[in-house]
Amino acid sequence: MKKVLLILLAMVFVMPLVMTVVLSFRGENNTITLQNYSDLLFNCFIFYPMFWNSVLYAIVITLIQFLVIIPCAFGFINARFKGKNILFVFYIILMMMPLQVTILPNYIGLRDIGLINTHWSIILPAIFSPFGVVIMNQYMQGTDNSVIEAMRLETSSIIRIIIHAVIPQIRICIFATGLFVFADCWNMLEQPMLFLREDSLKTLSVFIANADKYAGNIMLPAAVIFMIPVLLLYRFFNQHLEKGLTFGELS
Amino acid sequence: MKLRIKWNVKCFLCLVPSLIGTLIFFIIPYVRVLYYSFIDNQFRRSFVGLDNYVKTLSNEYFQLALKNSLLIIIIAVPILIISALIISLALSFGIKKLRALRTVFVLPMVIPTASAALIWVGFFSGVDSAFPVYLLFIWKNIGICIILMTAAFTNIDNSIFEAARLDGANRFILHTKITVPMIMPTIIFTVLLSIVNSFRIFKESYLYYGGTNYPPNHSYTLQYYMNNNFLKLDYQSLAASAVLTSILVLVIVIGGLIVQRRYRQ
Amino acid sequence: MKKVINIALTVVFFVTMFVLTVSARTIHNSQIPNVTATRLTREDFIIEFEYDGGTFKTTQKRLAIKKSIYDSGEVYAVITIIINGEERDGVHRVYPEIGAENEEYYEIISGVWGNELVVVSSDRELTDGGEVCVVEDLL
Numbered sequence: 001m002k003k004v005l006l007i008l009l010a011m012v013f014v015m016p017l018v019m020t021v022v023l024s025f026r027g028e029n030n031t032i033t034l035q036n037y038s039d040l041l042f043n044c045f046i047f048y049p050m051f052w053n054s055v056l057y058a059i060v061i062t063l064i065q066f067l068v069i070i071p072c073a074f075g076f077i078n079a080r081f082k083g084k085n086i087l088f089v090f091y092i093i094l095m096m097m098p099l100q101v102t103i104l105p106n107y108i109g110l111r112d113i114g115l116i117n118t119h120w121s122i123i124l125p126a127i128f129s130p131f132g133v134v135i136m137n138q139y140m141q142g143t144d145n146s147v148i149e150a151m152r153l154e155t156s157s158i159i160r161i162i163i164h165a166v167i168p169q170i171r172i173c174i175f176a177t178g179l180f181v182f183a184d185c186w187n188m189l190e191q192p193m194l195f196l197r198e199d200s201l202k203t204l205s206v207f208i209a210n211a212d213k214y215a216g217n218i219m220l221p222a223a224v225i226f227m228i229p230v231l232l233l234y235r236f237f238n239q240h241l242e243k244g245l246t247f248g249e250l251s
Numbered sequence: 252m253k254l255r256i257k258w259n260v261k262c263f264l265c266l267v268p269s270l271i272g273t274l275i276f277f278i279i280p281y282v283r284v285l286y287y288s289f290i291d292n293q294f295r296r297s298f299v300g301l302d303n304y305v306k307t308l309s310n311e312y313f314q315l316a317l318k319n320s321l322l323i324i325i326i327a328v329p330i331l332i333i334s335a336l337i338i339s340l341a342l343s344f345g346i347k348k349l350r351a352l353r354t355v356f357v358l359p360m361v362i363p364t365a366s367a368a369l370i371w372v373g374f375f376s377g378v379d380s381a382f383p384v385y386l387l388f389i390w391k392n393i394g395i396c397i398i399l400m401t402a403a404f405t406n407i408d409n410s411i412f413e414a415a416r417l418d419g420a421n422r423f424i425l426h427t428k429i430t431v432p433m434i435m436p437t438i439i440f441t442v443l444l445s446i447v448n449s450f451r452i453f454k455e456s457y458l459y460y461g462g463t464n465y466p467p468n469h470s471y472t473l474q475y476y477m478n479n480n481f482l483k484l485d486y487q488s489l490a491a492s493a494v495l496t497s498i499l500v501l502v503i504v505i506g507g508l509i510v511q512r513r514y515r516q
Numbered sequence: 517m518k519k520v521i522n523i524a525l526t527v528v529f530f531v532t533m534f535v536l537t538v539s540a541r542t543i544h545n546s547q548i549p550n551v552t553a554t555r556l557t558r559e560d561f562i563i564e565f566e567y568d569g570g571t572f573k574t575t576q577k578r579l580a581i582k583k584s585i586y587d588s589g590e591v592y593a594v595i596t597i598i599i600n601g602e603e604r605d606g607v608h609r610v611y612p613e614i615g616a617e618n619e620e621y622y623e624i625i626s627g628v629w630g631n632e633l634v635v636v637s638s639d640r641e642l643t644d645g646g647e648v649c650v651v652e653d654l655l
Contacts, residue, residue, distance in 0.1 A: 006341055010355040013390065016370045017362060023370070041536055042544040044600045048537040068272060071265035079262030089508075094277060096443075096504050098450035100477040101493045105280025107481075128272030152258070162265075179361075187363050189454050194481065199601065208365040209458055214600045223366035232526045234361045236519075 024220035039216030139173030335396035360394035
């Protein structure tokens with residue numbers, strides 16, 4: 001009995017997705033047609049720069065963010081200094097601030113540096129998002145110190161220690177964090193809308209939000225294509241999601 | 252000893268890139284926003300004290316926005332938590348094969364908001380209340396709640412269940428009296444996370460109403476208020492409301508963390 | 517095995533998107549009429565003038581359209597239309613009024629502006645207000 005209910009619930013859950021895909025093929029008078037996709041792919045050329053922009057931003061932000069948050073998490077675990085806990089709580093508070101609160105400061109700052117309407121206006125603030133720091137920190141708490149100690153006997157270059165001793169242990173965590181960060185960036189809507197003026201720099205999420213500006217029924221096909229990269233990435237790391245997500249043990 | 256200090260310093264240096272970035276892009280701008288909220292004009296820069304705050308708090312749109320945002324927290328979050336709890340319990344303690352279903356519940360988390368919102372609009376067109384947006388919020392966030400809760404369930408010691416079962420407790424009592432209280436810290440964290448996410452609901456709401464800046468009255472939340480001020484270039488009101496909102500979030504988060512620490516004892 | 521499928525799917529998706537990005541415009545252009553167009557020129561016509569006492573003829577340069585274009589029945593001019601935020605070429609039907617004629621040309625009295633591009637030939641039927649791709653600009 002419970003089983004049936006649960007399966008029913010699961011089906012209700014997936015329904016929006018299935019409907020999105022099915023309805024994207026709908027033409028006049030409820031026929032199945034590829035016309036919508038054709039309208040999108042062959043008539044609406046601004047779609048392509050926006051698609052590749054989304055890809056570019058997501059990949060670049062995810063990769064560079066690793067360069068920032070892995071050393072940062074490592075430092076949080078291994079360095080001892082006063083106020084370490086307060087600093088971490090501070091990061092958590094920053095992470096929980098609604099986007100609107102940080103977007104205005106970001107806009108003003110970027111405008112004064114002159115970076116509005118460039119790729120960097122999206123990439124730079126996103127790289128330093130506290131979200132990645134907090135998650136990486138949680139994962140790194142499970143690292144084995146003995147390996148680090150062993151590495152310290154061999155070399156004093158901290159970069160090599162991180163690369164050889166720490167990263168192999170937390171490979172799964174890196175993938176999981178990468179998934180979250182990528183999905184977060186892929187979904188970005190407010191920043192491209194507010195920081196970018198030229199259409200050729202904007203992302204696919206903006207395209208879908210403004211889809212009624214364009215001829216034809218292209219909203220749903222665009223949404224379907226928008227879903228695919230994230231789903232692909234999700235397939236890669238499905239099994240690794242649960243490990244290490246025990247947020248109950250904060251600080 | 253010297254080596255220890257050197258090691259410490261090196262570790263600290265690792266933090267530096269992140270700290271610098273956070274400083275430049277979050278802290279300093281936030282201080283500027285604070286500054287903006289106390290001046291009256293971009294050009295004259297005269298200190299006006301709490302005037303902006305008074306003006307914002309008495310603005311009827313701000314009050315409407317505040318009310319709507321709080322409504323979401325009071326209504327949608329409990330529904331979310333309870334549903335997640337029930338589903339997690341069913342998944343963890345029900346038939347083992349149902350584990351695969353967890354993927355289905357996590358999927359909405361990964362699906363881009365833009366894609367999901369379109370179908371939601373089609374499905375709920377003609378419904379004039381804030382409810383569809385609540386549903387979208389619950390649908391999207393239930394995944395992370397289920398993950399956190401099921402992960403916490405696996406941390407509970409099995410012996411406790413054995414002891415309870417020997418005492419003759421049936422399923423219902425078992426779960427309500429033992430399981431749930433045992434993962435209270437996680438539940439509190441999930442509540443906190445959901446409240447924070449409810450502030451992030453802007454994207455869902457914006458896309459649901461087709462990208463308009465003025466949704467129906469029942470859905471006008473704080474983010475819309477701030478966004479509109481941003482577009483109107485009314486930096487003063489925007490700054491004041493941003494500071495107020497951040498104070499609200501701060502209070503909620505710190506309150507939540509304190510409650511969680513209490514429960515951990 | 518699962519990993520291989522995933523990688524294959526990802527590669528297929530991105531390669532498809534890349535191919536589409538590069539070739540979309542070409543494919544689109546093959547779906548719409550491809551036309552050749554030319555500008556109107558000024559040609560010599562023998563014009564008759566009437567005055568008190570008779571007529572006199574003189575040769576003047578007037579706006580002219582090739583006889584072959586006019587005689588084909590429908591004359592289309594190339595305009596810029598905006599589709600999906602982009603400027604593209606389209607056609608609209610024009611009705612030129614003709615006057616004098618010489619060997620190859622008709623004189624245009626009205627109906628067409630002097631600096632418009634007119635369609636010389638098209639690979640398929642044109643519709644008023646439709647989009648076209650200007651393949652060659654015969655000047």
